[in-house]
Amino acid sequence: MARAIILVLDSFGIGAAPDAEPFGDAGSNTFGHILDACRAGRADAAGRRGELDIPNLRRLGLYAAAGHGELAGRPEAVWGSACEISHGKDTPSGHWEIAGVPVLFDWGYFPRTVPTFPPELIRQIMDDTGLPGILGDRHASGTEIIRELGEESLSSGKPIFYTSSDSVLQIAAHESRFGLDRLYDVCTAARRRVDPLNIGRVIARPFTGDSAETFTRTANRRDYSVPPPEPTLLDRAVAAGRDVHAIGKIADIFAHRGISRILKGDGDMALFDRTLEAMSEAADGDLVFANFVDFDSLYGHRRDVAGYAAALEAFDRRLPELEAMMKPGDVAILTADHGCDPTFRGTDHTREIVPVLAFGPEIEPRPIGRRESFADIGASVAVHLGLDPGRHGRSFL
Numbered sequence: 001m002a003r004a005i006i007l008v009l010d011s012f013g014i015g016a017a018p019d020a021e022p023f024g025d026a027g028s029n030t031f032g033h034i035l036d037a038c039r040a041g042r043a044d045a046a047g048r049r050g051e052l053d054i055p056n057l058r059r060l061g062l063y064a065a066a067g068h069g070e071l072a073g074r075p076e077a078v079w080g081s082a083c084e085i086s087h088g089k090d091t092p093s094g095h096w097e098i099a100g101v102p103v104l105f106d107w108g109y110f111p112r113t114v115p116t117f118p119p120e121l122i123r124q125i126m127d128d129t130g131l132p133g134i135l136g137d138r139h140a141s142g143t144e145i146i147r148e149l150g151e152e153s154l155s156s157g158k159p160i161f162y163t164s165s166d167s168v169l170q171i172a173a174h175e176s177r178f179g180l181d182r183l184y185d186v187c188t189a190a191r192r193r194v195d196p197l198n199i200g201r202v203i204a205r206p207f208t209g210d211s212a213e214t215f216t217r218t219a220n221r222r223d224y225s226v227p228p229p230e231p232t233l234l235d236r237a238v239a240a241g242r243d244v245h246a247i248g249k250i251a252d253i254f255a256h257r258g259i260s261r262i263l264k265g266d267g268d269m270a271l272f273d274r275t276l277e278a279m280s281e282a283a284d285g286d287l288v289f290a291n292f293v294d295f296d297s298l299y300g301h302r303r304d305v306a307g308y309a310a311a312l313e314a315f316d317r318r319l320p321e322l323e324a325m326m327k328p329g330d331v332a333i334l335t336a337d338h339g340c341d342p343t344f345r346g347t348d349h350t351r352e353i354v355p356v357l358a359f360g361p362e363i364e365p366r367p368i369g370r371r372e373s374f375a376d377i378g379a380s381v382a383v384h385l386g387l388d389p390g391r392h393g394r395s396f397l
């Protein structure tokens, strides 16, 4: 039993999924294209050069899992990959499926029109909150739209509403001038109003700075997710008297269901520190569940290949610390929730398969092939922790 640790490298896909075509994502490959870019010298920046240098992920079996056999060596982890059966390629769908609950219904999405939001919805939110109006009202990249409309938002007092190809309503406003609590209040009102539209998340996107050149988003982002449609692995763990230690965005993603303790951090290195902290305190039978968001939000969506490569190398350098903290009987499973190929067109997620690397002091390496669903991860953790099985997934442990 001991403990289970799930490490989600947000957006770290390892190749186009078999169903990538209808998503417009045929040919995407987050890991593969980062490798290619590094090799070709197209990722020489952010304090790094040349070939991708991730010896620990390589040692565990990442290259074998991703089908780069020539670079693989002999993996030290249980290694393989997994497909997503949820209909969307968004963060909640990916995480809930990892936790044993695939999303087998369709989310609501906002159209690629301007305005994108139904006028009635905006009117309701304005009535609820007393806002003088909104800016944006279209599909956008979050960093670009605050550069474009941030100054007008400051002068008019109107927050910026935007969406993406995910089922999201994002609201950006200045952290001190608009006010963080007020932004959260607007998001809470909006959450209630988008429920009938089946929208997965409302996201508060606070920023600081005083001009287009200096606006920066802060770590006070908050995600208002609908609860998962069925009890997840986390709910079953808590019901069995275990503690679920949620690192980073995990608690928000699960709408705070099945969570015992929340550890936040600004940036992936701080989140790694918090993961180690949770591991030092977790009791036998507990689950530590960590999301590393920068891969996705700072590098994948921003199509920053060099930044993504540098972030992978920084993460890789810290893995031995985590391994050193594992106790006999622990298992750690490293995976991802979708892709976000930094070389691909647009700025959205990409429908990809994800790596599955399970390791621990007593875990014997072996291949587990291509799993049909991310839910196999949750099923494996349930077996490992001696929890009741859920309705989806087959254990590989």
Ligand SMILES: O=P(O)(O)O[C@H]1O[C@H](CO)[C@@H](O)[C@H]1O
Pocket: 091, 140, 141, 142, 143, 163, 164, 165, 166, 168, 170, 203, 297, 301, 348
């Ligand atoms: O461009 P930004 O604001 O980072 O938006 C991204 O963040 C959202 C939530 O992960 C996604 O829907 C994606 O569009």
Ligand SMILES: [Mn+2]
Pocket: 010, 011, 090, 091, 094, 296, 337, 338
């Ligand atoms: Mn994600």
Ligand SMILES: [Mn+2]
Pocket: 091, 296, 297, 301, 340, 349
């Ligand atoms: Mn994302």
